[in-house]
Amino acid sequence: METLITLLVGVLVSVATYLLLSKNLIRVVLGTAILSHAVHLLLLTMGGLKTGSVPILEDGVGTYTDALPQALILTAIVISFAVTAFFLVLVYRTYQTAGTDNLNEMRGSSDE
Amino acid sequence: MNNILVFPMVIPVITGVALLFFRSYPAVQRWSTIAAMLSVFAISLWILEDVRSNGIMRLDFGGWTPPFGITFVADSFAMLLVAAASFVSLICMLYAVFAGDKRREYYFQYTFMLLLIAGVNGAFLTGDLFNLFVCFEVMLLASYVLMTLGGEKKQLTEGIKYVLINILSSWLFLLGLAYVYGTLGTLNFAQLSLRIAEAGQPPILTAISILFLAVFSLKAGLVLYFWLPGSYSALPTAVSALFAALLTKVGVYALFRTFTLLFYHEPSITHTIIGWMAITTLAGGSLGAIAYVDIRKIAAYNVVIAIGFILVGLASNNAAGIQGSIYYLVHDIVIKGLLFLIIGTIIYLTSNARLDRTSGLITNYPILGWIFLITTLSLGGVPPFSGFAGKLMIGQGAISSGEYVMVGAAFLSSLFVLYSLIRIFLNMFWGEVLIPRKHQIPLPFPLLAPLVVLAIVTIGLGLGMDFMAPYVTDAATVLMNPEVYIEGALDNE
Amino acid sequence: MRENDVILQTVSKVAVFIILTFGMYLFLSGHHNPGGGFIGGLTLSSAVILLYIAFDVESVNKGIPVDFKLVAAAGVLISVLSGTGALLFGADFLSQSFAYFDLPLLGKTELTTVVLFEAGVALAVVGVVVTILINISEDV
Numbered sequence: 149m150e151t152l153i154t155l156l157v158g159v160l161v162s163v164a165t166y167l168l169l170s171k172n173l174i175r176v177v178l179g180t181a182i183l184s185h186a187v188h189l190l191l192l193t194m195g196g197l198k199t200g201s202v203p204i205l206e207d208g209v210g211t212y213t214d215a216l217p218q219a220l221i222l223t224a225i226v227i228s229f230a231v232t233a234f235f236l237v238l239v240y241r242t243y244q245t246a247g248t249d250n251l252n253e254m255r256g257s258s259d260e
Numbered sequence: 261m262n263n264i265l266v267f268p269m270v271i272p273v274i275t276g277v278a279l280l281f282f283r284s285y286p287a288v289q290r291w292s293t294i295a296a297m298l299s300v301f302a303i304s305l306w307i308l309e310d311v312r313s314n315g316i317m318r319l320d321f322g323g324w325t326p327p328f329g330i331t332f333v334a335d336s337f338a339m340l341l342v343a344a345a346s347f348v349s350l351i352c353m354l355y356a357v358f359a360g361d362k363r364r365e366y367y368f369q370y371t372f373m374l375l376l377i378a379g380v381n382g383a384f385l386t387g388d389l390f391n392l393f394v395c396f397e398v399m400l401l402a403s404y405v406l407m408t409l410g411g412e413k414k415q416l417t418e419g420i421k422y423v424l425i426n427i428l429s430s431w432l433f434l435l436g437l438a439y440v441y442g443t444l445g446t447l448n449f450a451q452l453s454l455r456i457a458e459a460g461q462p463p464i465l466t467a468i469s470i471l472f473l474a475v476f477s478l479k480a481g482l483v484l485y486f487w488l489p490g491s492y493s494a495l496p497t498a499v500s501a502l503f504a505a506l507l508t509k510v511g512v513y514a515l516f517r518t519f520t521l522l523f524y525h526e527p528s529i530t531h532t533i534i535g536w537m538a539i540t541t542l543a544g545g546s547l548g549a550i551a552y553v554d555i556r557k558i559a560a561y562n563v564v565i566a567i568g569f570i571l572v573g574l575a576s577n578n579a580a581g582i583q584g585s586i587y588y589l590v591h592d593i594v595i596k597g598l599l600f601l602i603i604g605t606i607i608y609l610t611s612n613a614r615l616d617r618t619s620g621l622i623t624n625y626p627i628l629g630w631i632f633l634i635t636t637l638s639l640g641g642v643p644p645f646s647g648f649a650g651k652l653m654i655g656q657g658a659i660s661s662g663e664y665v666m667v668g669a670a671f672l673s674s675l676f677v678l679y680s681l682i683r684i685f686l687n688m689f690w691g692e693v694l695i696p697r698k699h700q701i702p703l704p705f706p707l708l709a710p711l712v713v714l715a716i717v718t719i720g721l722g723l724g725m726d727f728m729a730p731y732v733t734d735a736a737t738v739l740m741n742p743e744v745y746i747e748g749a750l751d752n753e
Numbered sequence: 754m755r756e757n758d759v760i761l762q763t764v765s766k767v768a769v770f771i772i773l774t775f776g777m778y779l780f781l782s783g784h785h786n787p788g789g790g791f792i793g794g795l796t797l798s799s800a801v802i803l804l805y806i807a808f809d810v811e812s813v814n815k816g817i818p819v820d821f822k823l824v825a826a827a828g829v830l831i832s833v834l835s836g837t838g839a840l841l842f843g844a845d846f847l848s849q850s851f852a853y854f855d856l857p858l859l860g861k862t863e864l865t866t867v868v869l870f871e872a873g874v875a876l877a878v879v880g881v882v883v884t885i886l887i888n889i890s891e892d893v
Contacts, residue, residue, distance in 0.1 A: 173420070176424065180427045180428075180431075183427075183428075183431050184431060187431055187435055187438065188434075190434075190435065191438045193438075193442075194438045194439070194442035195441065202787070216441075216447075217441065220390055223394060224393075224434060227394070231404075231423075231427060233885045233889070234401065234404055237888060237889055238416065238420060238423060239420065240889070241416060242417060242419075242420055245416055246413055246416065251420075254417040254420065263840050263846050266846045270836075270837065273829070273833055274830065277833075278826070280822060280823060280826035281823060281826060319845060319846060321846055321847045322846070322848050322849060323845045
């Protein structure tokens with residue numbers, strides 16, 4: 149199972165890399181979103197998958213899964229949600245102001 | 261139980277968020293911001309003194325003892341940086357208040373500046389790797405907003421690059437966290453240090469450490485500084501001073517923490533790489549500093565040079581080098597704030613950023629001119645200003661570990677610093693007076709006051725070296741002896 | 754571009770209350786079972802978002818005259834202040850405690866300070882999510 153998830157992480161990262169390398173800004177935003185999901189999966193896998201019950205105190209359950217990676221991922225997801233939302237708005241505003249969503253046309257500062 | 265430790269982070273958060281309710285009252289926003297920063301500065305000085313006399317302080321959030329809970333750990337190194345950062349941000353805030361940009365104030369400029377400071381202070385104080393990430397993100401999100409607030413075209417296009425590069429580095433940071441957790445099963449600094457020492461830092465951990473090196477280098481602008489000059493020159497004055505003084509320093513702090521506390525067992529690999537990265541940074545920064553005529557770019561490349569210089573101290577990996585780096589870090593926080601405030605003021609007064617279009621400013625604004633000269637000399641490391649002690653000790657450290665190339669590069673870069681800033685001074689302040697006194701834009705005293713204060717501080721830090729010495733020595737002792745930190749951070753009485 | 758969305762509007766009038774109730778349930782059950790302020794807050798905000806989808810921004814703003822930025826700010830303040838409240842009792846920052854009380858109607862009930870913290874989280878989540886989505890959708 150761990151191997152499968154790790155492979156999935158690899159696929160996600162390669163998809164994200166492809167998107168990040170494109171010139172279209174929306175694709176870049178999507179790339180960053182996928183990239184963060186890939187690393188969340190990796191964090192989860194690093195904590196070990198399916199080794200016990202849910203980490204809530206209950207009678208008759210001996211082993212619990214490690215709760216820490218889940219806490220880490222929850223935090224990381226919230227952060228990446230905020231960043232993605234901000235990035236999306238930023239890209240939209242840039243598109244409105246600069247009149248283009250092509251990264252090539254945003255090079256340097258020729259407007260000075 | 262040392263609840264006071266949480267205040268440098270919580271006071272800015274509470275004030276910043278509470279300011280959201282006072283959108284239409286700029287006076288309330290301004291003065292509560294200043295009050296908050298004053299109290300943070302006072303508290304951090306108090307903690308600094310307490311830490312020096314009573315040893316490392318620790319706060320377990322919610323009473324969860326380490327290594328399980330969230331902890332804040334304060335040693336002298338962290339507290340020196342918190343105090344310096346709080347002081348410089350106080351001054352930058354004062355400048356922002358006096359500059360009084362109504363539109364930015366309406367869009368919560370102070371809230372985001374306070375959140376940025378909360379993130380910076382949190383990053384200095386935190387006792388585990390994951391909260392370092394969280395504090396980085398708090399700081400970065402605030403910086404994204406400050407960077408693009410106002411929505412001019414240049415800000416937006418530079419903002420996109422800045423955000424994108426930081427998202428990538430945050431991704432690498434999380435990747436490193438995942439690997440560290442997978443291999444060592446903990447993220448608490450002290451426990452990580454113990455476990456790495458037990459394992460003797462096998463190659464896999466060294467590889468992970470290189471990943472962290474890449475992440476923090478990107479944040480600090482070590483070699484990977486290509487994003488820095490463009491983004492820093494698109495900012496309003498007070499914010500650019502805040503960025504230049506704080507953001508890269510947090511990356512430097514993280515580098516020092518990880519490579520003195522965690523991954524210090526293979527200096528022949530890691531510290532050699534850091535050394536070469538420092539040399540490359542010095543070379544690249546020096547070339548950039550003399551290549552441009554845009555004074556904002558010149559100032560931004562000076563930030564890069566300073567990072568290279570500080571890292572020479574870490575690469576030489578001995579007490580003298582580390583002490584020098586700490587001196588230089590504190591000095592650099594102050595002086596880069598001052599430099600960017602001056603540059604911003606010059607641009608405000610002359611409304612152009614090229615050094616070949618203005619001259620004779622010293623006749624129009626004598627005090628500004630002399631402050632700029634002090635800044636130049638201090639950055640160049642001329643005694644009696646604050647840059648001297650740091651440069652001297654970093655040099656001593658590098659010589660005693662036999663790194664003569666680094667010594668050469670470091671001191672050569674100081675010449676470039678001096679040259680690049682003297683060039684600004686000669687071109688803009690000296691020479692023919694272009695602006696007749698009748699037509700000059702007045703420079704009100706309140707706008708000048710923050711600069712004067714910082715200039716006095718840089719002289720004071722230079723002359724009062726002995727006053728700072730016990731704190732710096734204590735900080736360097738903790739950095740050079742990880743067991744002191746571990747005892748302070750893990751000991752459960 | 755006004756479409757005829759009678760079905761969506763009629764359904765959401767009922768569904769919003771179901772979602773709100775479920776959100777509150779998730780929020781309150783968080784102490785001993787899966788749930789909590791974050792998830793509760795997300796569910797609550799999804800109800801508000803549904804309203805914005807089914808009706809237009811103006812009429813929802815008229816019905817709920819709340820600035821969601823301030824909701825978020827209030828949430829963060831409540832959370833942080835509930836953490837600092839522990840300082841007054843000489844405990845560590847963010848320490849929580851609980852006790853059992855005999856309340857009329859409910860009988861013996863467990864009351865905890867963590868509810869305050871979680872309420873702050875929930876408010877912050879609702880405020881932030883709604884603010885973000887309104888901002889993105891505002892002038893598209």
